[in-house]
Each structure stands twice: as C-alpha cells, then as structure tokens.
Amino acid sequence: MTGSNYKYPGFISYSHRDRKVAEWLHRALENYRVPKRLVGSAGQFGPVPARLYPIFRDREELSAGALAEQLRLAIAQSRCYILICSPHAATSRWVNEEVEHFLSVRDPASLLCLIVDGEPNATAKGHPERECFPPALRNATVNGLPLEPMAAQLDDDADGRDNARLKIIAGLLGVGFDELKRRDLIARNRRLAVLTGLSLGVAAVTVALAIFAVLAQREAEHSRQQGEELIGFMLGDLRGKLEPLGKLDILDAVGDRATAYFAGLDRGSDPGPRALAARAKALRQIGEVRFAQGRPADAVETLSAALKLQRDLVAAAPDDNALLFELGQTEFWVGYAGWRAGQFDQAETNFLAYQAISQKLVSRDPANLSWQIEVAYALNNLAILAFERHRYTEALPLFEQVVAKARGLVDDAALASEATKLLGALSWQGSTLLRLGRNAEALAKLQEHADLLRARVQAQPDDQWQRYALAFSLSTLGYSALDTGDTAIALSAGTEGAALAKQMVSADPSNYDYRQTLLMHSQILAGAEFQANRMEAAASENAESLRLLNDLLAHDGTNRETRRRYMTAAQLAYEMAWLRHDVAQARSVVDEALGFVGKVLPDAKPDRVDYAQAHLYALELAVYEDHDEVAAQVHREAARNALTDADESQADDAHASARLRALLGLMSGADHIPAAAQPNTKAPWTYSVQRFVERHCGKPNALLNKQLCSQYPPDAQHPRLSKTRDDR
Known part of the structure; x- marks a missing residue:
C-alpha cells in the first residue's frame, strides 16, 4: 500500500492497564489539526493530510469475533504502528503477540513508541521490573543490529506530554519533528491573536450574558441531572434487558465514558442530593458490570467511590429509605469484592453492614417483600463466609433458613426470579453436607438445585442468566461427584454444563464469569475421564482447561479461584505423567x-x-x-x-x-x-x-x-x- 491508501494512519497497541493513556493519545491524534502550511506538502508517506483520522485502537475498535484475524487485518491497513510502552506492556502476552506479528509483516521503520513508564532494555541492565519493551521488540534486529525504534517519552523530565504527542504526530505524518513543532507554534500564535481580538468583542456582551447566568445554571443542573439519570437507566434497566441475552459487552463503552464523565464534574460546585444519589447508583452499577467482565480492580475503584458518596448521603438524610437501600446494595458489592479476593474479614464487615441495613428497612415496612428478600440475601452471604472459613456446622443451619425463606417466596410471580436466585443456597447446602461427610444427602441437594434451574431454562430458553445459573450449579454437582467417586454423575454434569457454557461464551465472549464456568466443566470432564481410566481423553480435556486458564490468567492474574484451578490442572497433568513414567x-x-x-x-x-x-x-x-x-x-x-x-x-x-x-x-x-x-x-x-x-x-x-x-x-x-x- 502507498501512504494514501491505508485505512488507518495509525494502530495503537497497549496493555489494558495503560488504557487511560491510550484513550488520551487516541483523542489527541484524531483531534489534531495539521498546520495549514504543511497540508499538501511532501511527506515521507506522500502529501501531508489535514487530519489524522481514524486512528485504530484495538481494544475499542474490535467487535466480538475472530480476534487474531481482525488484528492482522487492522495492522495491514494501518500506515504506522504505535506501541504504548510500560512494564505492563512488557509483560502482556497480547501486546507481545501484536508486536511480533507487526514485525513479521511490516517495515520496522513504521513503528512509533510512546514510553509512559519504565525504560527500554532494562532487563539487560539487571532491572527487569523497569522493562517497558515487550520481548518481541527487545529481540528484534535490523541488518543484524538491535532495532532502535523512534520513541517519545511522556515523562516531564524527558519530552513531556506535549512534545511526546507532537513526536508521534510527526511520525504519522512523515515530517520532521522540529518542522512540525515550529509550524504548530506559528499556528497556535495565530489562533491566540484571533482569540485576543475576539475577547474584546466578548467583553462587550459579558454584562448582557450575566443577566441570564442564574437561569442558565439552573438549566445546566437540570440537564446534568437528566444525563445522570439516563446513565442510571442504561446501567440499570437496559442492563436488565441485556443480561439475559448475554450482551453486557454493549455497556462497556457506557461504563468507561460514564466514569470519565463523573470524574470531570463538580469542580467545587454542589450538584444537590438528587444528582449525587443518581451518580452513586450509576457508579455502583458500573462496578457490577466491571465484575461481570473480569475487571475487579476497575470494579473496586468505582464501588469505593459509590460507597463513600452513599454513606454521606444517608448521614445527611437517615430517614430516606431509597438512599438507605442503595447504600445496602453497595455495601454488599464491596463485601463481594473482598470475598472474591479471599479477604474474608473485610467481606464480613461489609456483609454485616448490608444485613443491618436490610433489617432496618424491614423494621420500617414489614410488609415489603422485596426488603425481606434482601434480609435473606444478607443471611446467605454470612452463611457462605462461614462455609469459606470451614465452619460447616455453623453454615448448614444458615443455608437451611435461606432455602426455607426462598421456598416461601418462589410462588409469588413478582418475586419468583429473586427467589430462584436465593435457592442457590440449595447448592451451598449440598456442598456443606459434603464437607460434613453426608455424601448421599449432599448429591441429592445438588441434583435438586440443578433440576430446579433446568426447568427454569426450559421455560425461558432465551434467558442467558438462567443458563449461567444452571451451568454454575452443574459445576458444583460435577466437582462434588468427582470428590465422592461418582464418575457417571460427574461426566453427565460436565458434558451438560460445558455445552451450556460454550453457548454463553459464544454469545458474550467478554464475560469473565462465563469463561470461568467453561473452564470448570473442562476440568470436571478431565477428572471424570481420569477416574474412568480413559487417559487420552483426560489428557485432551486437561490440555483444553490449561488453554482456558492461560487466557483467564492473562486477563486477570489475581483471581483466587483461577489460580487454584491452575494448580488443579497441574496436579492432574503431573499424576498422568507419572502413570506413563514420563519423567x-x-x-x-x-x-x-x-x-x-x-x-x-x-x-x-x-x-x-x-x-x-x-x-x-x-x-x-x-x-x-x-x-x-x-x-x-x-x-x-x-x-x-x-x-x-x-x-x-x-x-x-x-x-x-x-x-x-x-x-x-x-x-x-x-x-x-x-x-x-x-x-x-x-x-x-x-x-x-x-x-x-x-x-x-x-x-x-x-x-x-x-x-x-x-x-x-x-x-x-x-x-x-x-x-x-x-x-x-
């Protein structure tokens, strides 16, 4: 391709942890106006264009589909390849694969680097923690010599943000940095002169505009409030419609843009309690979506902001039940974050706060069944914590209470869905009985829960959440059957659950929980084939589980459950190697x-x-x-x-x-x-x-x-x- 025939002037590659820098660079490049006296002049890639648009940013531009194929096509259609370099990028498997592919098909001269942290080739100097180049770039050579790409440094002690931006732009335009900087400065001075002249005219109408300031402020506050309520609708009601379809990835951009929107508001102004309440609810909903997408760090950040905001709101209006309810929801989600990270003491603190809030709401309105549901959820959370701490005799009666409450509500059409979720305590009850050595009772409870959910899926075949609940229930049954030596039940649960999980992942590849569920069933099948002495099938399933594990760990290496399952797969591979005496x-x-x-x-x-x-x-x-x-x-x-x-x-x-x-x-x-x-x-x-x-x-x-x-x-x-x- 010639310079003018490329679809994209540039392709931005980056680690997920450098997403904010990538977003800034993406906007800076697409919004840049090339100085008029440079437009049309001869550049390295042909006539210099007036705009650098569109720039390809891989995590935003890609749709659900064949990732590798889309990336190869986008790289082929991009004139330059922009790599955001940092220690995060240096250890990212995906960034390394992109760089490796780019260097195999394109001229290294079209590689532009933006260093945001660390230093190049620090590994060779004995400081691998400071390395910012991925292995494919460190090992690249040109004519037998190490590749030295054009690099701009964001640090103020080096190029600084403005010069670094201009260096990347100069590389994309194919012009010299000094020439671009000089032209850019001339263009800025001209714009400043024009603005100075206009400011005199603006001053003449300032007094007139001041008359409308109060009215405008009220209108702005009203518009902002409507905007925040719209965000709440998209993350609440719209999410409720998308979740059963397995399409939460549609809300990804909404969450990012809403987070940025909230971060830029209220520079010292008071938006009022109603707007703050809408904002806090939206932040909590963003956290929920982030958890579903396997982004726990992002989830905790927004949930913590929501919790602080809601505690302040409730302190100012302690009798407002709606505010108290929202605070309870956020206390739960912050506790859930702690539980998921294995921080049980933190989780207990938030779960007890959630329980106290739920009980207070019921005391204010005992006839409100929705609030009774919240009390049952709170009880279930504390039962799960007791289970995690191996206090099985304490956990069992708590789960029995939750099941009894759920059975009393499941026939109420308005609450059937929530009651079905609460009946997940049946599965926990089965797991608890298993730990107490009551194996037959345990499998019966687990089968009962799976049968209940299977009936729900048959009644609502398009509801993706019900499919997920059934697949997860089957994973608990499958693991339990393996632990009790019931190979037939394990094979049946694993086969059915894997089929459900594959459908869910196909519908929403970005959903971390769906991919986790597919991994669990792959491990169940590997263990069942091992028990049945079908070693080739066991090895094949275990290899598939390791492939799924590597993908999940690359996305979030901190997840406690995923790390444990890696060792489960390693143990099975180790035992099978010894059986073959393959040292x-x-x-x-x-x-x-x-x-x-x-x-x-x-x-x-x-x-x-x-x-x-x-x-x-x-x-x-x-x-x-x-x-x-x-x-x-x-x-x-x-x-x-x-x-x-x-x-x-x-x-x-x-x-x-x-x-x-x-x-x-x-x-x-x-x-x-x-x-x-x-x-x-x-x-x-x-x-x-x-x-x-x-x-x-x-x-x-x-x-x-x-x-x-x-x-x-x-x-x-x-x-x-x-x-x-x-x-x-």
Whole structure:
C-alpha cells in the first residue's frame, strides 16, 4: 500500500492497564489539526493530510469475533504502528503477540513508541521490573543490529506530554519533528491573536450574558441531572434487558465514558442530593458490570467511590429509605469484592453492614417483600463466609433458613426470579453436607438445585442468566461427584454444563464469569475421564482447561479461584505423567508450576498451599529421580515454610493441606500416614498420597518402609501403574 491508501494512519497497541493513556493519545491524534502550511506538502508517506483520522485502537475498535484475524487485518491497513510502552506492556502476552506479528509483516521503520513508564532494555541492565519493551521488540534486529525504534517519552523530565504527542504526530505524518513543532507554534500564535481580538468583542456582551447566568445554571443542573439519570437507566434497566441475552459487552463503552464523565464534574460546585444519589447508583452499577467482565480492580475503584458518596448521603438524610437501600446494595458489592479476593474479614464487615441495613428497612415496612428478600440475601452471604472459613456446622443451619425463606417466596410471580436466585443456597447446602461427610444427602441437594434451574431454562430458553445459573450449579454437582467417586454423575454434569457454557461464551465472549464456568466443566470432564481410566481423553480435556486458564490468567492474574484451578490442572497433568513414567513431562509440569507460584507469594492462604504443592512436586523429582540432596533441601524448606504459614481454617480444603503435610513427611523419613491425610475418593486431586506411595514402594529407598508399602496395594483402577512399578 502507498501512504494514501491505508485505512488507518495509525494502530495503537497497549496493555489494558495503560488504557487511560491510550484513550488520551487516541483523542489527541484524531483531534489534531495539521498546520495549514504543511497540508499538501511532501511527506515521507506522500502529501501531508489535514487530519489524522481514524486512528485504530484495538481494544475499542474490535467487535466480538475472530480476534487474531481482525488484528492482522487492522495492522495491514494501518500506515504506522504505535506501541504504548510500560512494564505492563512488557509483560502482556497480547501486546507481545501484536508486536511480533507487526514485525513479521511490516517495515520496522513504521513503528512509533510512546514510553509512559519504565525504560527500554532494562532487563539487560539487571532491572527487569523497569522493562517497558515487550520481548518481541527487545529481540528484534535490523541488518543484524538491535532495532532502535523512534520513541517519545511522556515523562516531564524527558519530552513531556506535549512534545511526546507532537513526536508521534510527526511520525504519522512523515515530517520532521522540529518542522512540525515550529509550524504548530506559528499556528497556535495565530489562533491566540484571533482569540485576543475576539475577547474584546466578548467583553462587550459579558454584562448582557450575566443577566441570564442564574437561569442558565439552573438549566445546566437540570440537564446534568437528566444525563445522570439516563446513565442510571442504561446501567440499570437496559442492563436488565441485556443480561439475559448475554450482551453486557454493549455497556462497556457506557461504563468507561460514564466514569470519565463523573470524574470531570463538580469542580467545587454542589450538584444537590438528587444528582449525587443518581451518580452513586450509576457508579455502583458500573462496578457490577466491571465484575461481570473480569475487571475487579476497575470494579473496586468505582464501588469505593459509590460507597463513600452513599454513606454521606444517608448521614445527611437517615430517614430516606431509597438512599438507605442503595447504600445496602453497595455495601454488599464491596463485601463481594473482598470475598472474591479471599479477604474474608473485610467481606464480613461489609456483609454485616448490608444485613443491618436490610433489617432496618424491614423494621420500617414489614410488609415489603422485596426488603425481606434482601434480609435473606444478607443471611446467605454470612452463611457462605462461614462455609469459606470451614465452619460447616455453623453454615448448614444458615443455608437451611435461606432455602426455607426462598421456598416461601418462589410462588409469588413478582418475586419468583429473586427467589430462584436465593435457592442457590440449595447448592451451598449440598456442598456443606459434603464437607460434613453426608455424601448421599449432599448429591441429592445438588441434583435438586440443578433440576430446579433446568426447568427454569426450559421455560425461558432465551434467558442467558438462567443458563449461567444452571451451568454454575452443574459445576458444583460435577466437582462434588468427582470428590465422592461418582464418575457417571460427574461426566453427565460436565458434558451438560460445558455445552451450556460454550453457548454463553459464544454469545458474550467478554464475560469473565462465563469463561470461568467453561473452564470448570473442562476440568470436571478431565477428572471424570481420569477416574474412568480413559487417559487420552483426560489428557485432551486437561490440555483444553490449561488453554482456558492461560487466557483467564492473562486477563486477570489475581483471581483466587483461577489460580487454584491452575494448580488443579497441574496436579492432574503431573499424576498422568507419572502413570506413563514420563519423567520429562513431569519435570516440565513442575517447572511451569514453580514459575507460576514463584511470581509472587501473596498473603492469601490458599496460594500458600499451592506454593507448597509445587515445591513438593519438585522435591519428589529431586529425591527419587535426580538424587540431588541440595535441591531437595531447598524445596523441602520452601514447602515446610509455606505449610507453616498456611492457616488450615482459611485454606479452600483442609484435607489438601493435611495431604501436603503427609507428603512432606513421607519425603523426609516419616513411617506412617496421618488419618487426616488418607484419601477418601478416587478423585485425582484427593488421591495424591496413595499414588505417591505406590510410585516409590517398588524402589529400594529407606524413606518408605515395607509396612507402609503393604498398606497400599497396586491401584487396580490404573493397571499401568502396577505393571511398570517393578521395571522402575
């Protein structure tokens, strides 16, 4: 293509965390007016245009579809490639892939870099945390020499924002920076001269305009209030219509623009309580949408702003039930954010505040069934917290109360939908019974909940929320069936749930929760195929779950549930490698697991259990394959320290922590397995102690005595293990 034949003057590539800079640059480029004396002159790419429009910004321009195909086409149709460089971009898989593709098909001379943080090639200088170039750019060469792209720096100590903007514009126009800056300055001075002349005329009418100032201010306040109520409608009523269709991605731009709109308002003015209430509600609704899209940091930011605003409003008008209700909703969502991040103490504080508000509303109007629903929701939240803390005897009666309240409301047509959501407590009730060892009752409750939702889906086949609720319920049933050794139920739940999840992801690819649900069912199917001794099918499903996991982790690497599921997939891959006696594959799994948990050791207790698990894999290889006592001691200490720090009451599965302690003991000379670590099912993630003993009893090793080995005969379910034991 020639310079004039490109569809886009530029393509902006950036990490999601640099979105605000990308939005600023996008506006700055498209709104820039080229100085008249430069327009039409000869530039590097042909005649200089009057405008740089349109600029392609990948996260905004792309629609739901084949991402890679659209990106390749957009890059091919762009004259220049603009890379926003930062430590976030340097570690972004997606940015690196875009740069890699660009360099493979285009002239590197058309690459323009805007450095917003960090420094180029800092990795080579021993400061990888400061690196701002992605690997594809750091490794690129031209004629055997390292590529040195044109780079502008946003920092005031370097180019500064204005000069950095002009450098990028000069690169897009194909003209020299100094020439553009000189022409731009001349054009600005001319505009200033014109404005100075006009200001004299403006002064003449200022007095007349002042007469209408008060009326204009009132009209502006009225318009602003209408605008904020419209935003509330789009994020509330319109969201209610889009959510069943699985089309929340339509509201993405609404949330971003509304957030920017609110940030720029009220420079010292008082908009009034009604406008502030509308704004607070809109901010809370933006937070809800952000959670559904897997953007927890953005969600927490807007929810915190809403909470502060609503607390102030309620303090000023404590008898206003509508304001009190909205405050309760935001207290819940802030608590939900804490629960989702594993910060249970924070979650409890907000959930108790939500419960107190709901009870206060009911005391003011006992006949209001909607507020009774809120009391039930509050009770359900506290029951879930008790479950997460492994206080199962405390959680069970709370869930039973929620189910009883929901059954009493489900026949009310106006409340049927909310009552159905509350009946999700049936699923939690089943999970609690499972932890208490009442397996038959547990599966019955889980089946009952899935049957109830299946009937709702059949009655409302186009309601995407009902599909999601059923798919999630089936995931709980599937995991529970695996844990109790019921392979048939696990396969059935996994197959049905995966089909539902694929439909949901196809309808709304941006919905993080839908993609999480598809991942869960992929793992359920992998575990069920493993239990059924169909190893090829298990390996295929586990590989698919790892692919889904990598996509989710690239989007949000902080999500606690996603991190735990990564280790579930790693454990299954590790066990299958040992069954095949494929030590090289087992080592590959261990290296990846160590890399995953080694990036950061968070305070969240479940992550410490995962950290210990990865080091125990490495310890097994060091002791039984490499006979490397130095490496063994390193991994033994890492696992011991992590398990010492881990609080079993906070871990997702106290049995998992007990099993890891047992494995550490067996690899350190213990001669027995504690009762708490005994596997009680054939589920791949609960069966690790028995498999470990089977793997190594056939080898001459002082760490495992004959009496211990005699307690664990070969596993008849997986004959390959017993067949190859003597050979090993």
